[in-house]
Amino acid sequence: MADADVLVALLYQLADDELVIGHRDSEWLGLAPHIEEDIAFGSIAQDEVGHAIIFLRMLEELGEGNADDLAFLRPAADRRNAVLVERPNGAGTYLENPQFDWGYTIARRLVYDLFDGVRLEVLTRSSHQPLAQVAAKIRREERYHLLHHVTWFKRLAQGSDESRRRLEEGIAKVWTDVGGLFTLGAVATSPIFPATTQDLLDGWMGELKPIFAAEGIAWPSAPLMRPPLGLDGRRGQHTPELGALLEAMGEVCRAVPGASW
Numbered sequence: 012m013a014d015a016d017v018l019v020a021l022l023y024q025l026a027d028d029e030l031v032i033g034h035r036d037s038e039w040l041g042l043a044p045h046i047e048e049d050i051a052f053g054s055i056a057q058d059e060v061g062h063a064i065i066f067l068r069m070l071e072e073l074g075e076g077n078a079d080d081l082a083f084l085r086p087a088a089d090r091r092n093a094v095l096v097e098r099p100n101g102a103g104t105y106l107e108n109p110q111f112d113w114g115y116t117i118a119r120r121l122v123y124d125l126f127d128g129v130r131l132e133v134l135t136r137s138s139h140q141p142l143a144q145v146a147a148k149i150r151r152e153e154r155y156h157l158l159h160h161v162t163w164f165k166r167l168a169q170g171s172d173e174s175r176r177r178l179e180e181g182i183a184k185v186w187t188d189v190g191g192l193f194t195l196g197a198v199a200t201s202p203i204f205p206a207t208t209q210d211l212l213d214g215w216m217g218e219l220k221p222i223f224a225a226e227g228i229a230w231p232s233a234p235l236m237r238p239p240l241g242l243d244g245r246r247g248q249h250t251p252e253l254g255a256l257l258e259a260m261g262e263v264c265r266a267v268p269g270a271s272w
Contacts, residue, residue, distance in 0.1 A: 014138070014139075014202065014203050016197070017197075017198055017199055018073070018203050019070065019073060019075065020196060020197040021204055023070065024091045024245060025062075025063075025066045025130075026063045026066035026070065027063075027090045027092035028093060028096055028123075028127070029060070029062040029063035030059070030060060030067075030082060031090075031092045031096045031097050031253070031256065032059055032092075032096040032123060033056045033057070033058075033059030033060040033062075034056070034256060035096065035099075035100055036052055036055055036056035036059060036120075037056040037060075038100055038109075038111070039056075039100065039111065040052070042109055042111055043113075044113060051159060055156050055159065058152055058153075058156065062149050063082065064082075065145055065149070066145075067081050069142070069145070082260075083260060083261035083264035084261055084265070086257070087249045087253045087254045088249075090244070090257075091196060091245055091246075091247065092244050093188070093191045093192045093194075093244045094188050094191045094244040094248075094249060094250060095122070095123065095185065095188035095189060095191055095192060096119075096123060097244070097249060097252055098119070098188065098250070098252060099252055100112060100116050101116075112177070112181060113167075113177070114167060114174070114178040114180060114181035115177075115181035115185065117160060117163045117164055117178065118164070118178060118181035118182045118184075118185045119181070119185050120156075120160045121161065121164050121219070122189055123192070124156055124157040124160055125157065125218045126192045126215050127153060128150065128153060128154075128218070129211055129214035129215050129218070130211060131146045131149060131150040132146075132150065132214070133204065133205060133206040133210070133211070134146035134204070135147045136205050137205065138203055138205075139203050142203075161222060164178070164222065165225075165226060168227070169226065179228065179229075182228065182231065186232075191242070191244055191245070192215075193208045193211050193212050193215075194244075194245045194246075195208055195245060196245025196246050197245070198245075
């Protein structure tokens with residue numbers, strides 16, 4: 012595969028992961044455990060969407076189309092995010108009977124943040140200098156997200172029996188999808204992305220295992236480097252929940268065609 016094709020495929024993965032996880036984070040607005048966390052999680056959601064915008068604009072510069080259209084109007088089959096980030100925060104919806112799961116959300120965010128950190132470190136060594144520079148900048152910002160979610164992970168693990176139980180249940184639920192983070196889809200190991208799926212997995216496990224051990228959380232069986240339940244988000248295979256999320260995300264954009272967002 013030509014380096015140009017690798018770059019485009021990689022940028023779609025980066026943009027879609029960040030956009031979707033940012034939207035899921037935003038759904039906690041008004042529902043987080045307390046008002047300070049409401050503000051903090053809203054800020055993190057904004058950061059993630061901001062990172063997605065950077066990658067989408069890079070795609071626009073490469074001739075892939077208008078960044079707003081890429082964000083809001085592509086169908087689910089054209090999205091390249093991992094299935095893990097598209098899963099709902101819990102039962103119900105943001106507007107109708109939300110029964111979201113904070114234990115699952117923190118487990119997912121910690122797992123994703125560590126994966127994203129490893130991926131960004133790889134990208135700082137990319138032969139495509141604009142991407143390497145962007146990755147270095149975003150990596151500094153993501154460090155604070157990780158600190159926030161590690162703090163919450165420890166708080167739930169060390170809190171009540173109930174908080175620890177719900178955290179462990181969240182981890183088990185996350186684990187069914189976590190392998191999908193490490194599938195590269197159309198991204199081939201190259202100077203653009205100088206790492207393999209095994210490199211990503213090894214780096215991620217090296218960061219996460221000590222956190223689990225420090226809190227006495229049992230390490231689940233090693234995630235397989237294959238799509239969860241036969242769905243590979245990196246190749247456009249998604250759950251019905253992504254379609255519903257995209258419908259909500261693009262509602263205003265479709266209502267006012269041609270507007271700039």
